[in-house]
Amino acid sequence: MLSIVKRILGQMKNDKRSLGLLLFAPLLVLTLLFFILSDSSYVPKLAVYDMSEKFVTELENHATVSEETEKPEAADYLEANGIDALIWTDSEGTHIELLEKNSKSAAALEAIQDTNKALQPTQNELIIDYVYESAGDNQLDSLSFVFLGVISFFFVFILSGMSFVRERFGQTLERMLMTPIRRIDVIGGYTLGYGLLAAVQSVVIILYAVYVLQLQVEGSVALCTLVMILMAFSAVSVGALVSIFANNELQLVQFIPVIIIPQIFFSGLIPIDTIPFGLGNLCYLTPVYYGCTALEMIMIQGKGVVEIWPWLAGSVAFIGVLFLTNVTALKKYRRL
Template identity: 35%
Template sequence: MRIQAIVVRIIRQFFRDKRTLALMIVAPMFVLFLMDLVFNGEQYEPHIAIDANVPQPFQDALKEADAHVTTMTKAKAMNELDEQQIDAFIEMNQTALRLTLEGSDPSVSKTVLMTVQKASQTLMPPAKQPFTIDAVYMHGSEDMALFDNFGPVLIGFFIFFFVFLIAGVSFLRERTSGTLERLLATPLKRWEIVIGYVIGFGIFTTIQASLISSFAIYILDMMMEGSFLYVLLITFLLAMTALTLGTLLSAFANNELQMIQFIPLVVVPQVFFSGLFNLDTMEPWLRSIGVAMPLYYGADALREMMIRGKGFEAISFDVYVLISFSLLFMILNVFALKKYRKL
């Protein structure tokens, strides 16, 4: 009953503030559209596994061309490809080199192809080349654009960013305008306020997440192999995490500007660990920081779903972690409100 009152109030406020409503939905779409137009690639040293039947001179030539080369059986290599431990596997198939690529990151695929070509050219002049190269893609394809790879991360990031900011600021306003104190002078319980906010904003973020995901997938034609419903589930959970984290942190800001100061501290670092940049080039201790970041799980799940077309088993862990983050932030929020009323 009381929770419902908060939910209805938040929804009404949203519809009055058309600009914020537009910011939450149109701004992410706009930035995704821009990213779609301008994206470029970067340098990367590929991890290539080779079958024992590949000639030794070719192996040396690969190493010469800056590849990390390991020898393994085909079965093991397929496994590692699936887990993204390696980028490609090469085997001899009569006179042709058969190249299997993991393929979900087009810049990596391109680098692998270039490395293999370079290696075979140093071995033989192009005219007399004994090998033909046969490339097979595990995920994705030759014409997958770089944006397809970054896309899922960007969807996750923008939803996280805007929900974090808007939820944080509106909860902060509740405090600076005195309405929070007014609410705490009523018999309203602290957890009822938190739940009211989660549901009120939850309804909005569901609409927001579905509009942004549909825009990216159906209008920008972003690669989409898995189920749309799972994509919605992940974006919704990511929004919930952003919402609960935003309202929690707003307790530690005194005005809107201080809320914005949390962006470089809390939101931007998550971008580095979201898979937008290649994590393999990072120090292991640095990489482990990503484990504490919600966006790391959200982006991972979105990629599994959109690029690799996996089922729920592949994202279940990410889903549970995101739910746990939201619950943890909600509980902490109930405690943070103690600052304003002990009871």
């Protein structure tokens, strides 16, 4: 028994990659959780129309406030100006309009409630309306874009990454590189081949979610499918890149806490601008961010191509950068 223990510890000591991931990956995830889910310093941005000066003065102690001389159209105004809530009052009570249910909306409502408590114990009735009502129907509908994006990306990453590792482990890739075939053709063939399989998976997932599970989609199902396919090709490219640093399937799986889990935090599960210390800017380095943001805009907000094209362009750019990186990385197996 002791000899087995000694052998296992010796193997782990010699496997610097596994040892490093064993110690580093949990610390990375815990650190991200600490910064992202700890008390946020986010200050809600509120707009008021036809509210008392006393209310506005007290509200400024809890939020950033802008006063409007004319009542704006809530949907366009909130999105265009990055405002969390629009507040006005009439004979029915105090109206509060928000985009959707998330932590930013919760912070806005908390600021308004704190203001009312400070001003008067018997406050007017709060009439709360959401621009995107479908986002509040149930938890699955409100977070469907996160689940679809992350689940699809994860399984495609595993499929492509392990397939690339097997190609190398079976020396198929090395034998192929002994021929005059160009590196760009090798990567292009693998990416297109596995990407087409992943695209089929993406189509099946989105059709099953919409027509079987009856997940609500305010926009175009075809556009959702396009976004999912782009995410699939991104996942294939990421899997190919990670497989370069893994010698077997186990080592590929060990990269999941470093490659996949951090991306979940930037998928829209947490509003990006509420993440403290500027860590939200890391979202631009993760392909899941572009795909899930586009899915949210289509499924929850009913947006079209005109509104989501920057995120589509981001996904395409990510695929291109990863493709060139993988072509360059093949120099590890062929010296030209």
